[in-house]
Amino acid sequence: MNLRCEGCGAQLTLEPELRTALCPYCGSTSIVERPAETDRPTPAFALGFAVSRGQVHESARAWLGRRSWFAKSGVRKAALEHLQGIYLPAYLYSSVAHVDYRAEIGEHYTETETYSDTENGKKVTKTRRVTKTEWHPLSGRLDDYVADTLVTASKGLPNSELGAVEPFDLRQLRRFQPALLSGWLAEEPTLTQPQCLELARAEMRRSVESRLRGFLPGDEQRGLSHTLEVAQESLELCLLPVWVLAARYAPDSPPMRIVVNGQTGKTTGKVPLSWTKIAAAALGAALVAGGLVYLLLLQKP
Ligand SMILES: [Zn+2]
The missing domain is CATH 1.20.5 (Single alpha-helices involved in coiled-coils or other helix-helix interfaces)
Structure with missing residues (x-):
């Protein structure tokens, strides 16, 4: 059956016996049945769950216990509720980036210089070591294969939260089989492919830029500029295993959401x-x- 959350926009797909009255992402009770969409993209790959319900409980408990003193009181001892495993839709992006860069590279060297000083009323000449920088221009081309960039395709779980529970071991990716979803909730993509491509390209640009800065020689760099050409882009829809649960730290406040990587147990959440x-x-x-x-x-x- 197909459900939609009126609170966060998540579109869930599930077996009728798994029917839920509560959105696993935002806890909203405004869950409505919706007709199946015929033009939805089919996932190409999926990763299976490797972390059990009990392990998720332990990870979440340990994670809450490590929260800082600045967290609202009750957070470290919050009650865990509504533990739910979901197949999250995400796009796997890869491309080849050609970067033409130019920058000025600074090399440090030391020099002895003389200077005059006054000692006991007399003028004296002294020497000291100073560090100077010699600048020379450098330009070149860097080719970078950007593989395995994952971006969320869900409005219910933003990219920052997915990033916080990454990495996933993508060597375990398998061709998607509908049987995999049996017994689990799955979400359909609620972000469009162009939106996800934008997210992925932004992530790719950040990774290329940081690699470029690490790649440049010298003691200092300045005036770095580059142009980026991207080729062989690919974007494949995948389903990723995540656990979502609610942590109730005060009876009068909405619970906080905790997200756990269903493959590794890595845990995240926004602590009030x-x-x-x-x-x-x-x-x-x-x-x-x-x-x-x-x-x-x-x-x-
Ligand atoms: Zn929701």
Whole structure:
């Protein structure tokens, strides 16, 4: 059967006996049945679940326990609810990037220079070592094969959250078989392919740029500019195993969402911070700083 969440827009596909009254992504109860879409893209690959329900519970507990003191009280002991495994739609992107770059490369060298100083009322000449930079231009071409970039195809689970539970071991990817979904919720892509391509290209550009900066020689670089040409782009729809659960830390606040990588157990979530605790810490720091200033002033002759 096919369901849509009116809260976050997620489109779920599931067996009738798995019918849910609660959106696994946002906890909304506005779940409506929708007709099956005929033109939806079919996944090319899928990764199976390797982390059990019990392991997810443990990972989430341990993760909550490691949250900082600035988290709202109750977060570290939050009650876990609505644990749900979902096949998340994501696009796997690869391409070949040709980068033409130019920059100025700085090499450090030391020199001894003389300078004049006054000692006991007399002018004296002294020497000292100084570090200088010699700049020379460099340009060239870098070819980079960008493989295995994953971007979400779900409106319910943004790319930042998917990124936070990556990496997935993509060597385990298998051709998609509908039988794989038996017993699990699956989501259909709610972002369009062009939207996902944009996300993937932005990720690819960031990775190429960071590789370029690491690749440049010299002690310093300045004026780096480059043009990027992309070839052999491919974008394939995959289903990724994720666990989603809710952590209730206070009876009067909406629960926070925790997402766990269904293959590795890597866990993420947006921790609500306590502004009272942060303000108290800032006030404490200000008092300490104020105290130091006061002591310094006292020491002044
Ligand atoms: Zn929802």
